[in-house]
Amino acid sequence: MTEPQTQPATQTATRTARQGEPLLSVRDMEKHFPVTQGLFKRQVGAVKAVDGISFDVYKGETLGLVGESGCGKSTTGRLVTRLLEPTGGQVMFEGRDITHMSQGRLRPLRRDMQMIFQDPYSSLNPRHTVGAIVGAPFRIQGVQTDNGVKKAVQDLLELVGLNPEHYNRYPHEFSGGQRQRIGIARTLALKPKLIIADEPVSALDVSIQAQVVNLLEDLQNELDLTYVVIAHDLSVVRHISDRVAVMYLGKIVEIADRKSLYATPMHPYTNALLSAVPVPDPRGRAGRERIRLTGDVPSPLNPPPACRFHTRCWKAQEICKKVEPPLAELAGGHRVACHFPENAPGSPDTPAAGKDEPVTA
């Protein structure tokens, strides 16, 4: 699947609407992890963690990536930052093909692409001071700073809402939310253009989660950052994203503007996901109708053929088991991979105005 796929003509429209070339552009990206067995490490199969996905990220926007555990979100993040090398497809950053670029040639690009990790406890070296952690990128990349590294680090700490006097403290002296701020400060050190945040708030308490979400938004406005935010919490993703991509078993099944994705979700899986989110409104619970999926996500080792969702989809027909639905643009900027989409424009289905509406019986 390495040959570049021609883009549907309709995509050009959305692209021009978003002024210019995408910052990050992914085409048919694949990552198959070999599964080996026995003494001689014979390959017996492959985990198709990411199996041919395409998307663009434009400057200044936030793309949310949602999906259930194991669907390949983190792998996607690690592929586009080239912490992993794709086994197929193409990754372009600022128009340069970085798919198979060597680590040496990638190094200058690493300044522009940074990753924030989920666990604020294990991603910081416990034996280094905050100053050393946040200042490390300067030293590694050999960057000159105007008033010395210390001043630069203290500015960063202030930027993420930490006390600059905490320069000489150790990570264990900080709470989870504060540690995540330290991680963010480190990420920001080299003024990256693109930040991939892998579950940046999942390990935090709600009240702290909100602090970090707000911080990420403020920084984006202030520093003109572009984000790819990976999360499984659909509410957080809606709050923070401009566009949202939904993944299922290594594929993007739906990608759209936040508004149209949440108001008129077209893929049955997206509908099911939205309908499964518990709503903090006890009065509404009685009247709400829900889509209940049965079973669990199948193994990415042996994904179901054609449409991967057909084993759990209540709309599945024969064709879904035989022909893989393409990710087609059904409305402006709204692309869906399904033979029988919900809420499709021009279809007899009445569009659901929100998830409180009965989406299906």
Next chain:
Amino acid sequence: MLLFVVSIATFAIFFLVPRLAGMSADDLASRYVGKAANAQVIHDTAIRLGFNDPVIVQYGRFVKGIFVGVDRNYGPGVEHCPAPCLGYSYVSQNPVLPDILNRLPITLSMALGAAVVWVIFGVATGVVSALRRGSFFDRLSMGIALAGVSLPIFFTGIVSLAIFRDQLGLVGDVADWVPFSEDPLTWANNLILPWVTLAFLYAAGYARLTRAGMLETMSEDYIRTARAKGLAERAVVLKHGLRATLTPVLTMFGLDLGLLLGGAVLTESTFSLPGIGKYAVDAISNNDLPQVMGVTLIAAAFIILANLIVDMLYAVVDPRVRLA
């Protein structure tokens, strides 16, 4: 597979090392015929025994002996050495394997008996220590355990011999080997000293391992679940806690037992037990290469066998291993 590697290694050490050390084929052959023989006799013997053959041929013969047996030309005639044939002693001219097998029960009695004692004592001490962490019992037993692992066997062995056999006359003379089938009581009485001494050495490690394992296991979520079911504390500890702790203990047990069987040298010398260890010591001091090779191979086989059994037991104990 592993035995193959071991056999090559054994062979390499005992056939090639003398060469590298500058011993010629004739020097080797002279060990068979004795120093008194003249050069011609020695040279003929070397040829007859194949010492001049290419290494690969010699190795082939060694392996063939193990699997199908070989014929040995001992000069006056030809003798068939049936498989598995480990060769003939230079000194006694006896085949190596039967000699080793004759001594096996002694070594097995010593090692297995000791193993039973140390596992029971070690694990029990470890469990109690873990449950009463910080108590007097815990500190005392861990202190003793520290002494146990740090004192060498010949020290504890000689001290215990001096006290229990020589001074108090409580136990029999270890060197008087009596098979279990003849007189179990005397058998046990004669062996009790090496058992206890060995157990002291090994139990210490088991107590520490079990204690550490139990401390970890008892804070696992599934222990909380067992308590939440209303299970009595004794069952929680034994059925849920100890069960999960046994896996590393089992690994250590396999390694230790294999090593003890294979490396009984020190223990048997200390107690002058006429087992395989003693045989190995004699073989080395006589420079009797076939005996040394045979004993090495058997020792390696023990270690491998013990590990195999442990791997199999592993699957019995931990169902998660069965998948792989």
Next chain:
Amino acid sequence: MSPFLDVKDLKIHFPTDDGLVKSVDGVTFSLERGKTLGIVGESGSGKSVTSLGILGLHKGRGANISGEIWLDGEELVGASQEHVRGLRGKKMAMIFQDPLSAMHPFYTVGDQIIEAYRIHNKVSKAVAKKHAIDMLGRVGIPEPGRRVDSYPHEFSGGMRQRAMIAMALSCDPELLIADEPTTALDVTVQAQILDLMRDLQREFDSALIIITHDLGVVAELSDDILVMYGGKCIEFGSADDIFYRPEHPYTWGLLGSMPRLDREPTERLLPIKGSPPSLINVPPGCAFHPRCPYAERTGDKARTEAPALAETEGGHLVRCHMAPAERRALWENEIKPVLETP
């Protein structure tokens, strides 16, 4: 008639090398059969310690426990360890957060359910196994007759949690405590498990306590809600009280921190400033005062005097110095409008 479960001023303190950890420091609530109580609070607020305390699992482990726990007319704090053990699993049972680590990896799912059943029922293994298969079927495990012999690692996350539930329900407990039963699960599986718990509770007519940090989950299931902060119950009331008439500034903060799918997205979330308190050096006075935006309104009292848990109306309890009328006015005029406008 007194309530089925009545907890009064429960305190559980752990003496440690660093000092006395006041994990639970004044928790009061009651619960009837057939009703569901949700306990919410941030990490470390004492939710799990409270629930383990009700099961009596802190007894004899060096914890200082005071207060009263009345279960079906019986006081449990003062009862003997052995007596409470007899009630565990039978009269009250528990479901834990991470079903993989909460099940013993070396025993089959069936064996673990059989064990739970046979502790309290003198029956043969065969009878218990039938019961286990029956329970697995009732929690929606396909082919229970075959899966009963599987090990936990052979189950998916959702199936494991179902098996945990089957185990907890095997002796038909009257009180079921679920500690973050869905936190480790995906949303679609979480929805299945929440449905299952709702259905089973109706079927068994047991009292259910569900502990979580997700206000959405609480809202889906609970009749009553207990909000905990720093080991204390700071607000207790019906689900309607907590979601539509909350009176404690911390509860307001929780509601403002949470992005919601059922409303138009707000421009900004309204987080609570600062971070949760240390349980060893609990802030004096009102434990929430360093983070409370209304602390000045109660003057020095916030820093010097611990507020009592007081009833405002109809069983709605709040622990705050502000006058009830003032709190209600704040909520109606300042908080609610901000939370609801995009």
